[in-house]
Amino acid sequence: MTVSAHFEPVDPLGLDLPTLVAQFGERFGKGEYHALALFRAIYRTGMADPRALSEYGQNLSLAEAVAAQFPVHLPPVVGRSGDGSTYKFLLRLRDGLETESVVIPMKSYKSLCVSSQVGCKMGCAFCETARLGHLRNLTAAEIVAQVLVARHVLGEPIENVVFMGMGEPMDNLDNVLCAVRILSDRRGLAIPLPSITLSTVGHVGGIRRLARLATLAPPEGFPRLRLAVSLNAPNDPLRSELMPVNRHWSLAQLREALVEFPLPRPRDALFVEYVLLEGVNDSRAHALEIVEFLRGIKACVNLIPYNPGPDSPYQRPPETRVREFLQWLLEAGQRSRLRGTKGVGAMAACGQLGNPDRKRAR
Numbered sequence: 001m002t003v004s005a006h007f008e009p010v011d012p013l014g015l016d017l018p019t020l021v022a023q024f025g026e027r028f029g030k031g032e033y034h035a036l037a038l039f040r041a042i043y044r045t046g047m048a049d050p051r052a053l054s055e056y057g058q059n060l061s062l063a064e065a066v067a068a069q070f071p072v073h074l075p076p077v078v079g080r081s082g083d084g085s086t087y088k089f090l091l092r093l094r095d096g097l098e099t100e101s102v103v104i105p106m107k108s109y110k111s112l113c114v115s116s117q118v119g120c121k122m123g124c125a126f127c128e129t130a131r132l133g134h135l136r137n138l139t140a141a142e143i144v145a146q147v148l149v150a151r152h153v154l155g156e157p158i159e160n161v162v163f164m165g166m167g168e169p170m171d172n173l174d175n176v177l178c179a180v181r182i183l184s185d186r187r188g189l190a191i192p193l194p195s196i197t198l199s200t201v202g203h204v205g206g207i208r209r210l211a212r213l214a215t216l217a218p219p220e221g222f223p224r225l226r227l228a229v230s231l232n233a234p235n236d237p238l239r240s241e242l243m244p245v246n247r248h249w250s251l252a253q254l255r256e257a258l259v260e261f262p263l264p265r266p267r268d269a270l271f272v273e274y275v276l277l278e279g280v281n282d283s284r285a286h287a288l289e290i291v292e293f294l295r296g297i298k299a300c301v302n303l304i305p306y307n308p309g310p311d312s313p314y315q316r317p318p319e320t321r322v323r324e325f326l327q328w329l330l331e332a333g334q335r336s337r338l339r340g341t342k343g344v345g346a347m348a349a350c351g352q353l354g355n356p357d358r359k360r361a362r
């Protein structure tokens, strides 16, 4: 075997298994056997020293070359805050920026809310992350690292991943999809596609691309990967005011893309998120407009009572109004539920991500 010295080291966390196998071929003249051993070790244990893997046997020079060219560096946890069971953690990236992720306990497992960008350029009027602006896209490795750290450094039984942290996943879709391919690989973290949700502001181009990919088999395709759409306003004037993306893709265009999104199984449905803002989008007329918008679409509405930031211009409606709003939807026959407000105190809830120190530094 010739170990070529001219290959640059690569972060293996950003490589899906087919790519890793191809790299092993190019670099070491080796195939799936050794690549898979490394892949398994990384995702099953969170660390990977090829020198300790039985698959590498007596081949110390190969193990050393692999260790040098595919070094596993998990970004350090540099902050943690939370109200008991729901908590946010920060990872420091190589350039000093930080990701924010939120661990959310469910009944028998935990869900991880991950970031796809540092900051965001969508500019939603009610969202903390929007105030940061868009600093940069996260790489696939930086997205995967959030899940790997949660599982193996923090020891959390993460079985579900939602892209509802900082950023707009459709605005960084290549990296997000590469990360999803890695997270869902059965030989690694093995989080099934139906347990992974991309949440979008209503990026119609991205939704259409995902719709096409949903019809193909893995690893190229992403059948039954879940889609959540942040509606937040059921008519164009209000939505354009709250969410600038609506000036680019209207509700009619969004609706058409949702109608065409494939939901092959009877129990599959889209999630439609609706942040309740007092006196802005929380009337009975708004509830009925939502029902009208979703007519003919298999969807479950998730109501999220607004989580205010430090100097928010909006308020959360009183509890009674939140319940009433849910009732209006249900009575009109729309599948709907109320999402908890876990993490509010820790600035770890929906729309509250966007490190205040970073904002000050800007």
Ligand code: SAH
Residues within 6 Å of the ligand: 122, 126, 127, 128, 163, 164, 165, 166, 167, 168, 169, 199, 200, 201, 202, 228, 229, 230, 232, 273, 274, 275, 304, 305, 306, 307, 308, 309, 350, 351, 352
């Ligand atoms: N860009 C993606 C994902 C990030 S936002 C998207 O728009 O879906 C995740 C969810 O939090 C969205 O549904 C968004 O509407 C909601 N959200 C944003 N700010 C919020 C706030 N202050 N309180 C409650 N929910 C908020």
